Amino acid sequence: PWHRQGIAHVLRKADQGGNVKVFQGNHEYGINKTIGKDKKHYRHISGKNIYGIDFVIEATHRDEKNRSILRLHGDKYDDELFKSEKSKGFWYWLGDVAYTGLYEVDRGIRLIPPLEHFSVAALGKKAVKGVINGLMGINDAIAKALDDSEHDVMIYGHSHMPGFVRTPAGKLLINDGCCTEHVNALVRDVNGTYALLTWHSDGIEVEEEPLPGYK
Numbered sequence: 001p002w003h004r005q006g007i008a009h010v011l012r013k014a015d016q017g018g019n020v021k022v023f024q025g026n027h028e029y030g031i032n033k034t035i036g037k038d039k040k041h042y043r044h045i046s047g048k049n050i051y052g053i054d055f056v057i058e059a060t061h062r063d064e065k066n067r068s069i070l071r072l073h074g075d076k077y078d079d080e081l082f083k084s085e086k087s088k089g090f091w092y093w094l095g096d097v098a099y100t101g102l103y104e105v106d107r108g109i110r111l112i113p114p115l116e117h118f119s120v121a122a123l124g125k126k127a128v129k130g131v132i133n134g135l136m137g138i139n140d141a142i143a144k145a146l147d148d149s150e151h152d153v154m155i156y157g158h159s160h161m162p163g164f165v166r167t168p169a170g171k172l173l174i175n176d177g178c179c180t181e182h183v184n185a186l187v188r189d190v191n192g193t194y195a196l197l198t199w200h201s202d203g204i205e206v207e208e209e210p211l212p213g214y215k
Contacts, residue, residue, distance in 0.1 A: 003180070006179070010053070011051055011052075011053075014051060014052035014053050015051075015052060020052065020053045020054070021053070021054045021055075021056050021059060022053055022054070022055050022056070023056060023057070023058065023059070023071060023072055023073045023157075024045055024046060024055055024056065024057055024073060025073030025074070025075045025157070025158055026073070026075040026078075026158070028045060057072065057073075058070060058071060058072035059071050059072075060151065063153075063188065063192040064190065064191055064192030065191075065192040065193075067152040067153050067192070068150060068151040068152050068153070069151065069152070069153045069154075069155060070146070070149065070151040070153070070154045070155070071154075071155045071156070072154070072155075072156055073156060073157060073158055074142065074156030074157055074158035074159070074175075075158045077138055077141045077142050077145065077158075078138065078158075102120050102121035103121050105120050105121070106118075106119050106120055106121050119181055121181065122181040122182060138159075139165075142154070142156070142173060143165070143167040143168065143173060144167075146167050146169075146171050146173060147167050147168060147169040147171060151171070152171055152172065153171065153172045153173075153174065154171075154172075154173050154174065155174045155176060155186065156173075156174070156175060156176070157175060157176050157177070157178070159175060160177060160178035160181060160182065161175055161177065162175050162176060162177025162178075162182065162184045162186075162196050162198070162207075163175050163177075163196070163207075164194075164196070164207070164209050164210050166210065170212065172209065172210075174186065174194055174196075174209070176196070177196060177198070182198065183198060183199040184196055184197065184198050185197045193208060193209060194208070194209040195207060195208045195209065
């Protein structure tokens with residue numbers, strides 16, 4: 001029900017004239033069966049507008065600090081790890097099967113009052129993503145891509161691991177985390193400063209973007 005409420009809120013924003021975009025990633029296979037041109041590749045949804053919402057691969061804008069911002073899902077950098085679509089598809093499938101099982105475990109655990117906010121799936125995903133991103137070179141590939149580009153900041157997700165990181169060239173990487181498992185949201189104030197919000201049972205944690213020069 002919470003997911004449906006969230007989607008309804010986004011649809012209202014679009015209906016009211018808001019500039020709403022869906023940045024396509026590796027979870028659009030279901031919707032692609034309905035509206036995609038290529039049944040095997042989700043990226044063919046790009047360019048479509050559904051209920052006032054634009055489906056895009058990436059987008060750019062300049063913020064209040066005149067920085068060039070690149071926004072995308074981030075899964076395309078998995079190609080640095082998985083050398084073929086078949087290999088990538090297999091690991092995505094295996095991950096989905098494993099996480100689906102852990103979600104079912106969570107359903108049972110959350111019936112126990114002291115553990116109602118505990119998530120085995122979130123811990124499992126964090127461990128797996130930590131290995132893939134840290135030890136297998138994905139983080140390095142993303143940082144290099146930003147440093148080799150004309151952009152100053154990259155905002156992406158995919159790994160569900162929120163945080164701010166400076167690249168070797170001093171540019172800023174922002175991972176917006178996950179709005180469901182870890183309850184994160186990326187926000188920007190009127191001055192162009194980004195912050196990550198994380199909801200806890202006893203309040204909201206706020207992490208502002210680091211100043212230039214800070215790792």
